[in-house]
Structure formats: C-alpha cells, structure tokens
Amino acid sequence: MSAAAKLLLDGIEDFSKRFTDTSSVRIRFNSILDSYANLNLEPGSAIIILTSNSFEFLQHWIAIVANGLVPVPASPSLKSTRILDLQESLKISGLVGAKINPALYGANHYVEIGTLRFLEFRNTPAAYAPDEALILTSGTSGINTACVHSISSMVNNAAMHNKALGIHSSDTQLLVLPMYYSYAMVAQAIGSMISGCKLIIDGPPFTVERFANLSHQKNITVSAITPTLVREILQSNSCLPEIRVLSVGGDQLKSSDVDAIRTKPFVNELYITYGLTEAGPRVATLAAHSADVEQLNSVGLPLEGIETRIDSPRENEPGELLIKTPTALHRKVGDNVTQPLRADGFLATGDLFTKDKLGVLRFVGRTKDFVFIRGEKVNTKSISQTAERHPAVRFAKTTLTTDGKLSLAVSPREDTSIETSDLSKFLEQRLQRFEMPAEITHASFTEFQK
Incomplete structure (x- = not known):
C-alpha cells in the first residue's frame, strides 16, 4: 500500500467525525473493509461504485483502495446496458451499488457490503495495479473511456x-x-x-x-x-x-x-x-x-x-494548451482511446x-468547438455566446448536424419568449454569413443542465 493510500486509511476514524451527510445511517468502516477483503479478488481488480453522494460512498472508495483494488465511481443513474459496456471496455471485475438486480448482469446472487450490494463479473482478470483509481471521462473524450490515476x-x-x-x-x-x-x-x-x-x-x-x-x-x-x-x-x-x-x-x-x-x-x-x-x-x-x-x-x-x-x-x-504536471494520469483506457x-x-x-x-x-x-462550414473555420462556442447576448436568450448551444449544417438550440429567460425571426435578425447583424445557423430550435432549461 502506498503512503498516500495509508494516509487515507489511517484517517478514516477522523473523517467519520468531520464528515456528515443527509443520511441517518452510519456503517462501521471495518465491516466494509473486511467485506471487500473476503471477496478474495485479485489485486488490481476494478470495481464500479454506483451510488449517490454520501459518506458511505467514501467509505467504499477507501476500503476498495485499502484492499489493493481499484475504485471506479460512476453515476448512479447509469443503465445496466451502459454498465455492461463499461465492464467490457474497461475490464471491470465487480459492481457495488444500491438495490442492484443481479439478473440484469447475468448473475444470480450478490453480497451485501454496508447498505450496498456487490456482484462480481466473473472471468475478468485484474487489468490494473494496486494504488490506482479510475475516473470516467466525459462523452467528449469517448463514451466508454477512463483516466487511470495513482x-x-x-x-x-x-x-x-x-x-x-x-x-x-x-x-x-x-x-x-x-x-x-x-x-x-x-x-x-x-x-x-x-x-x-x-x-x-x-x-x-x-x-x-x-x-x-x-x-x-x-x-x-x-x-x-x-x-x-x-x-x-x-x-x-x-x-x-x-x-x-x-x-x-x-x-x-x-x-x-x-x-x-x-x-x-x-x-x-x-x-x-x-x-x-x-x-x-x-x-x-x-x-x-x-x-x-x-x-x-x-x-x-x-x-x-x-x-x-x-x-x-x-x-x-x-x-x-499543453501542460506538464506531476499529477498527470498514468494512461487512458477504453474504446479507441x-x-x-x-x-x-x-x-x-x-x-x-x-x-x-x-x-x-x-x-x-x-478543438471540437471548431468546425468547417463551406471551407470556413467556425467557432460554435462563439456563435452560442453571441446568441446569449440577445435579451430574451438565457442559454444557447450550437452543434453540427449530421448533414454538416449548424443548428442553434436556445432557452428563454424567465417570463420571456424567443421569436425565431427576431433572433435571426439579431444574429445576422453580428455573424458572418457562413456562421449563421441553418436552423434555430427551442429547448428547455433542463437540457442545458445535462
């Protein structure tokens, strides 16, 4: 175990005094630690943690690290099909989360660890090293990819x-x-x-x-x-x-x-x-x-x-931007990285x-914000920012359609509405012809929170 991992393990009792969440349930850390040890997984095996923000989330993360395993935090809203894709792409050995249904993953049983359920993906050899952790990347870096850090x-x-x-x-x-x-x-x-x-x-x-x-x-x-x-x-x-x-x-x-x-x-x-x-x-x-x-x-x-x-x-x-940092990832893993x-x-x-x-x-x-339209280099982020200068536009996002045209989605400010013709005139006064969106659509505020 590295000095950094030991530092976190040794501090767990102190963390339990300093950290609070909205849950009324507190699980003994040693029971979580021992439960992972009893799984007898190969060191370096990766485990997806599929639960919402809580102190227990951190207990599982530290217990996984302390047992020489590799934590992979993921959104609890992920569907089972996406998790299975991640399992294959990232060589995941196990999954722990709330109310997991083993049948969705081709398994017939689970092990209770704290308030969560653990199931093993059999015949998946360890692909990582102890003292490593995975952090999933955003969709812009590839759907089933992750960064490996120490x-x-x-x-x-x-x-x-x-x-x-x-x-x-x-x-x-x-x-x-x-x-x-x-x-x-x-x-x-x-x-x-x-x-x-x-x-x-x-x-x-x-x-x-x-x-x-x-x-x-x-x-x-x-x-x-x-x-x-x-x-x-x-x-x-x-x-x-x-x-x-x-x-x-x-x-x-x-x-x-x-x-x-x-x-x-x-x-x-x-x-x-x-x-x-x-x-x-x-x-x-x-x-x-x-x-x-x-x-x-x-x-x-x-x-x-x-x-x-x-x-x-x-x-x-x-x-x-190129950076040289002592905290850079070891490598990126997943599909077509x-x-x-x-x-x-x-x-x-x-x-x-x-x-x-x-x-x-x-x-x-x-770099992905720049696209070529009729031979001209266009900054889609700049178009969105220009649209957001319109008094009725709260948020805007410009994307490239499958047929190579610009599409602008906009969300109105509170108690206002956006007239497409008015917005088009506003943009025509500020954008070059090749920067003008071919279509303007209306989207709800929640679409911009994703």
Missing part, C-alpha cells in the same frame, strides 16, 4: 488545490457536485480529508434554496459550483449567506457573469478554476475577487509546479488557449 497523484493534486484556495482545518466545506466528477472527488473530498476541514456532503440535484439553507445551517465557509449553477444563482437574484471561498470552473463562464457573482455581498473570495480529468484534475486558478476587470475572461495562472505551453504556429494566436501524454512529458488538453506575457491563460474553446 492515489498518490490524486492526493498531491488535492494538496495543490488546497494551497491555491487557502483551505485549512478551520473551514467547513459544502460538496454539492457529483463525486464521480474528478473535481468533487479529488479537490473537495480528498482535499477535505488532508486539510482537516469539516465536509458536508449533499446533492445533487442542486437548488439555490437548498444551497442557501445548508450554507446558513452548517456555517459553510468553502464550496464549489459549476457555471450553470452560477447562472441559476444570478437568475434567482438570491442573497446567500456569506461564504469565504467560492470556486467555479471557469472555461464556460462569461466574464460578465464572473463580475456579477464576485460583487455579490455573500462572496468573499471567488476563484475561477480550470482543470481536466487527465491532469488530476486541477491546473490553473484566477483569484477573481482581486483581479482586474481585464483578467475576468481568464483562468489565471497555473498551480505551483505545473508548466504550460501553447502549441500554436504563430505567436500570440490561440493554440492547444488516444493517449494524451506526449513523449516530451506534456499533456495534450484538447483545449484552445492564449497565454499573455504574465503567463495568464485565457480559454478560447475546445
């Missing part, structure tokens, strides 16, 4: 995050993001383990009212939310209890939204963060509360120990950035 690098990245945001033992952190996300698992959960702070585990789903109530009741000093949740807070015009540190993933947050949220009386320190699962995940941070207005469209500077480079044929033009680590040790992010003379990074888009 426990040591995850703990290291969490420590880098704590230092960048000034999180310490006197804080109380609220976790509302899904723990199968790399940010929630590494920066928040593991970060809380090693910082000594209290951790309140909640959600999803997220509501502004619940976030406000928990922040008040639990005296929350630190939390992290997504750009979508920021827009919900701004849209609701709510006044939340004061939070010392609020962090937001910054690559999809407009500078006007950053400026709006940082001036709210309930935000003391606002940090805009950038990261990706392959990197561990945290890469860069902007202290937005003290930044000049000109920097609010950036993600700030790399964390200490991370080197960045822009892969661009011409100076001062956007290019793919391309390894992002280059021979020179730099990680290819797939994200387009600029970098100024001070080293400040500005997100331009993802």
Whole structure:
C-alpha cells in the first residue's frame, strides 16, 4: 500500500467525525473493509461504485483502495446496458451499488457490503495495479473511456488545490457536485480529508434554496459550483449567506457573469478554476475577487509546479494548451482511446488557449468547438455566446448536424419568449454569413443542465 493510500486509511476514524451527510445511517468502516477483503479478488481488480453522494460512498472508495483494488465511481443513474459496456471496455471485475438486480448482469446472487450490494463479473482478470483509481471521462473524450490515476497523484493534486484556495482545518466545506466528477472527488473530498476541514456532503440535484439553507445551517465557509449553477444563482437574484471561498470552473463562464457573482455581498473570495480529468484534475486558478476587470475572461495562472505551453504556429494566436504536471494520469483506457501524454512529458488538453506575457491563460474553446462550414473555420462556442447576448436568450448551444449544417438550440429567460425571426435578425447583424445557423430550435432549461 502506498503512503498516500495509508494516509487515507489511517484517517478514516477522523473523517467519520468531520464528515456528515443527509443520511441517518452510519456503517462501521471495518465491516466494509473486511467485506471487500473476503471477496478474495485479485489485486488490481476494478470495481464500479454506483451510488449517490454520501459518506458511505467514501467509505467504499477507501476500503476498495485499502484492499489493493481499484475504485471506479460512476453515476448512479447509469443503465445496466451502459454498465455492461463499461465492464467490457474497461475490464471491470465487480459492481457495488444500491438495490442492484443481479439478473440484469447475468448473475444470480450478490453480497451485501454496508447498505450496498456487490456482484462480481466473473472471468475478468485484474487489468490494473494496486494504488490506482479510475475516473470516467466525459462523452467528449469517448463514451466508454477512463483516466487511470495513482492515489498518490490524486492526493498531491488535492494538496495543490488546497494551497491555491487557502483551505485549512478551520473551514467547513459544502460538496454539492457529483463525486464521480474528478473535481468533487479529488479537490473537495480528498482535499477535505488532508486539510482537516469539516465536509458536508449533499446533492445533487442542486437548488439555490437548498444551497442557501445548508450554507446558513452548517456555517459553510468553502464550496464549489459549476457555471450553470452560477447562472441559476444570478437568475434567482438570491442573497446567500456569506461564504469565504467560492470556486467555479471557469472555461464556460462569461466574464460578465464572473463580475456579477464576485460583487455579490455573500462572496468573499471567488476563484475561477480550470482543470481536466487527465491532469488530476486541477491546473490553473484566477483569484477573481482581486483581479482586474481585464483578467475576468481568464483562468489565471497555473498551480505551483505545473508548466504550460501553447502549441500554436504563430505567436500570440490561440493554440492547444499543453501542460506538464506531476499529477498527470498514468494512461487512458477504453474504446479507441488516444493517449494524451506526449513523449516530451506534456499533456495534450484538447483545449484552445492564449497565454499573455504574465503567463495568464485565457480559454478560447475546445478543438471540437471548431468546425468547417463551406471551407470556413467556425467557432460554435462563439456563435452560442453571441446568441446569449440577445435579451430574451438565457442559454444557447450550437452543434453540427449530421448533414454538416449548424443548428442553434436556445432557452428563454424567465417570463420571456424567443421569436425565431427576431433572433435571426439579431444574429445576422453580428455573424458572418457562413456562421449563421441553418436552423434555430427551442429547448428547455433542463437540457442545458445535462
């Protein structure tokens, strides 16, 4: 067992005192630990954890690691067919989750571990090493793919995050993001383990009212939310209890939204963060509360120990961000994967950035955001942002149809409606002809939360 894994195992009794969730049930950790040992699985066997945010989730994750096995957190909403696809693609040896039906997986029995059920996928040899963990990637990286990290690098990245945001033992952190996300698992959960702070585990789903109530009741000093949740807070015009540190993933947050949220009386320190699962995940941070207005469209500077480079044929033009970090993944696994680590040790992010003379990074888009329409290079993210400048448009998303045309989906602001003809005229005044969407469709707000 690595020193990092032993650190987490030795701290479990302390975590049980500092961490709380919405459940009234507390399972003895040793019973979970022993149950995994009794499975007699081969070291390096991967186990999908299929349950919602809870302290028991973390108990299972640590117990799996402590037994030389490999945890794979996944969304509890995954269908059995998708899980079977993951099992085949990632060579998964077992599955643990709530109310699992063995018949859906070709099994006839299960083992109870805590409040969850475990079933084994037989004849699946171990494909990984002890002290490794898998984090599933988003659909943009491939549906059945994952990043393989060491426990040591995850703990290291969490420590880098704590230092960048000034999180310490006197804080109380609220976790509302899904723990199968790399940010929630590494920066928040593991970060809380090693910082000594209290951790309140909640959600999803997220509501502004619940976030406000928990922040008040639990005296929350630190939390992290997504750009979508920021827009919900701004849209609701709510006044939340004061939070010392609020962090937001910054690559999809407009500078006007950053400026709006940082001036709210309930935000003391606002940090805009950038990261990706392959990197561990945290890469860069902007202290937005003290930044000049000109920097609010950036993600700030790399964390200490991370080197960045822009892969661009011409100076001062956007290019793919390359990073060299001590917390990079070991490798990517799954269907048709391309390894992002280059021979020179730099990680290819797939994200387009600029970098100024001070080293400040500005997100331009993802390489997938650029498509060719009639021979012209088009930034679909830019089209969406232009549409969102229309007074009736709350959210917009531009995609490429199967026949190679641009399609714009829009969602209206509260108590307004969007006239397609009016929006088309608005776009025609601001976009070039080849950038104009061939179709405009209306979508519900929930479609933009997916």
